[in-house]
Amino acid sequence: MNGFLRRIIFYALLIAIWEMVFRLHIWEEFLFPAPLSVLQTLVNGFMDRTFLIGIAISMRRITIGYGISVIAGILLGLLIGRVKLLDETVGSLVLGLQTLPSITWLPLALLWFGLNEKAIIFVVIMGAVFSITIGTYSGVKGVPPLYLKAGRNRGAQGYQLFLQVIIPAALPSIVVGLKQGWSWAWRSLMAGELLFVSLGLGFLLMMGRELNDMSQVIAVMIIIIIIGLVVDKLIFAKLERNLYERWGLDLA
Amino acid sequence: MYLKRELPKLQLKNVSKTFHTKGVELKVLEDIDLGVEEGEFLCLVGPSGCGKSTLLNIIAGLEEPDSGEIFSNGHKVTGPGTDRVLIFQELALFPWLTVIKNVEFGLKMLKIDRKTREGLALEYLKMVHLSKFKDAYVYQLSGGMKQRVALARALAMDPEILLMDEPFVALDAQTGDLLRDELQHIWKETRKTIIFVTHNVREAVCLGDRVLVFSARPGRIKKELRVEYPRPRHIEDPWLTLQRHLPEYIQYVLVQLKKLPYILNQDS
Numbered sequence: 337m338n339g340f341l342r343r344i345i346f347y348a349l350l351i352a353i354w355e356m357v358f359r360l361h362i363w364e365e366f367l368f369p370a371p372l373s374v375l376q377t378l379v380n381g382f383m384d385r386t387f388l389i390g391i392a393i394s395m396r397r398i399t400i401g402y403g404i405s406v407i408a409g410i411l412l413g414l415l416i417g418r419v420k421l422l423d424e425t426v427g428s429l430v431l432g433l434q435t436l437p438s439i440t441w442l443p444l445a446l447l448w449f450g451l452n453e454k455a456i457i458f459v460v461i462m463g464a465v466f467s468i469t470i471g472t473y474s475g476v477k478g479v480p481p482l483y484l485k486a487g488r489n490r491g492a493q494g495y496q497l498f499l500q501v502i503i504p505a506a507l508p509s510i511v512v513g514l515k516q517g518w519s520w521a522w523r524s525l526m527a528g529e530l531l532f533v534s535l536g537l538g539f540l541l542m543m544g545r546e547l548n549d550m551s552q553v554i555a556v557m558i559i560i561i562i563i564g565l566v567v568d569k570l571i572f573a574k575l576e577r578n579l580y581e582r583w584g585l586d587l588a
Numbered sequence: 589m590y591l592k593r594e595l596p597k598l599q600l601k602n603v604s605k606t607f608h609t610k611g612v613e614l615k616v617l618e619d620i621d622l623g624v625e626e627g628e629f630l631c632l633v634g635p636s637g638c639g640k641s642t643l644l645n646i647i648a649g650l651e652e653p654d655s656g657e658i659f660s661n662g663h664k665v666t667g668p669g670t671d672r673v674l675i676f677q678e679l680a681l682f683p684w685l686t687v688i689k690n691v692e693f694g695l696k697m698l699k700i701d702r703k704t705r706e707g708l709a710l711e712y713l714k715m716v717h718l719s720k721f722k723d724a725y726v727y728q729l730s731g732g733m734k735q736r737v738a739l740a741r742a743l744a745m746d747p748e749i750l751l752m753d754e755p756f757v758a759l760d761a762q763t764g765d766l767l768r769d770e771l772q773h774i775w776k777e778t779r780k781t782i783i784f785v786t787h788n789v790r791e792a793v794c795l796g797d798r799v800l801v802f803s804a805r806p807g808r809i810k811k812e813l814r815v816e817y818p819r820p821r822h823i824e825d826p827w828l829t830l831q832r833h834l835p836e837y838i839q840y841v842l843v844q845l846k847k848l849p850y851i852l853n854q855d856s
Contacts, residue, residue, distance in 0.1 A: 486680035490694035504684040584727020
C-alpha cells in the first residue's frame with residue numbers, strides 16, 4: 337500500500353508540473369494542452385464512443401494477430417527445438433527475422449493484401465511470432481535431460497512426452513516469449529495503424545495530428561499506455577507469479 | 589544344467605559400456621555378468637565413477653550397452669519399460685505437478701482412468717506417510733519428503749524391479765536411517781526386486797541380501813558378498829557398528845569384511 341501511495345503522489349506531482357508548465361504559456365495551447373483539456377477530450381471521446389470504437393477495432397486486430405502468433409510461434413518453437421535439421425535451417429532464419437522491425441513488413445503486406453485488415457494483422461503477426469518462437473525454442477532446449485529420462489522411464493513416449501514433460505518443463509520460458517511477443521504485437525499494431533488509414537487507436541492518433549488537436553494525441557497515447565500496462569500487469573504478471581509460485585522459483 | 593533352474597528375474601550378460609567424449613575413450617563398464625533373483629535386495633557398491641549409475645540406466649533401458657544383453661523375465665531389454673522403474677539420484681520429480689500428480693504420472697502414461705489413478709496414488713502416498721502433503725508442490729517439501737514422493741511415484745507403477753541410484757545420499761543421518769527402515773519395510777511388504785546403488789559400504793551391507801563390490805574404472809564386479817543377518821537391520825546395529833573404523837576405500841573395506849566371516853559369507 338505504501339508503494340501504491342508513493343506512486344499516486346508521484347503522478348499527482350507530474351500532473352501538477354504539467355499544469356504549471358502549461359500556465360507559463362511557453363508554447364501555444366494547441367501544441368501543449370492543459371491536463372484538464374486532455375481529460376476533457378478523454379471524457380468526450382468515450383462519451384461519443386470514438387475512443388471506444390477505436391479501442392474495439394485495435395483490440396480485435398491484436399486478438400486475431402496475437403492469437404495466430406501464439407499458435408504458430410509455439411508450434412514452430414517446439415519443432416525447431418526438437419528437430420535438429422529444422423534447428424540448423426529454420427532456426428537461424430527465425431533468429432534473423434526476429435531482429436527485423438516488424439513495420440518493415442508493411443510495404444510487402446500492402447502489396448500482398450492491399451489496404452485492409454489482412455495487411456495490418458500480418459504486420460502484427462510478424463512482430464510477435466518470432467519472439468514466441470524463440471521463447472518456446474529456448475524453453476524446449478533447456479528442458480533438463482533428467483526430466484526426459486524420468487518421463488521415458490515412467491512410460492511416456494512420443495506425443496505424451498511432448499505434452500506431459502517437454503511443454504510443462506518449458507513453460508516458464510514460453511511465458512517469457514508470450515509476454516515479449518505481446519509487447520511486440522502491440523507496438524507493431526500501433527506502427528501499422530499510424531502508417532495507413534485504418535481506424536483503430538493509431539488512426540485516432542494521426543487524426544489528432546491532422547486536426548492539430550494535441551489533446552487528442554495525448555489522450556490516445558494515454559489510452560495506448562494504459563492498455564499495454566493492463567495486459568502486462570494483469571495478465572502476464574499474474575501468469576508469471578502463478579507459475580513461479582508453483583515451481584518454487586524466486587520472483588526475479 | 590543351467591536351463592533347468594528357474595530363470596532369474598533379471599539377467600545381464602557380458603555388458604560393457606564405453607563413453608566417448610572429446611576424443612577420449614572412457615571405459616566405464618566391463619563384462620558385467622549378473623543374475624538377480626525375484627524378490628532379492630541387491631546392493632551395488634563401489635567408488636564414484638565406477639559405472640554403477642550407468643549400469644542402472646542400462647538396466648532401465650535409458651542407455652544402450654556397447655555389447656552384451658539384458659533380460660528381464662527372460663525377455664530381452666531393448667528400451668525403457670515399466671517393469672523396471674528407476675529412482676534417480678536427483679529424484680527428477682516434476683516441479684509443475686503436485687505431489688499426488690507426480691505419483692500419478694506413470695499411471696497416466698499407462699492410460700489408467702483418473703479415479704483408479706488417484707486411488708492408487710493415495711494408497712502409495714499413505715505407504716510413505718505423505719497423505720497429508722498430496723496437494724503440495726515439490727519445492728515445499730524437505731529432502732526426505734521428496735525422497736518419499738520419488739519412492740511412491742516409482743511404486744505406484746508396480747514395477748517388478750525397482751532401481752535405486754544412491755537415493756539417500758543427500759539426506760541427513762537421521763532421515764537416512766528412517767528411510768532405510770521404511771524401505772526395508774516396504775520391500776518386505778511388496779516383495780519387489782530391488783537393485784540399490786550406493787557408495788556407502790555400510791548402507792549396502794545394512795540393506796542388501798547380497799552386495800556386489802565394483803572396482804573403479806572400468807567398473808567390474810570385484811567381490812560378491814552375501815549378508816545373512818536377520819532383518820530388520822539398522823545401520824547402527826552392533827554387528828555393523830563393530831566395524832566402526834570402516835574405511836571409505838573399497839579395497840580396504842574388503843580386507844575388513846574378510847575379518848568378519850561370522851557375519852558375511854563370502855561367495856567369491
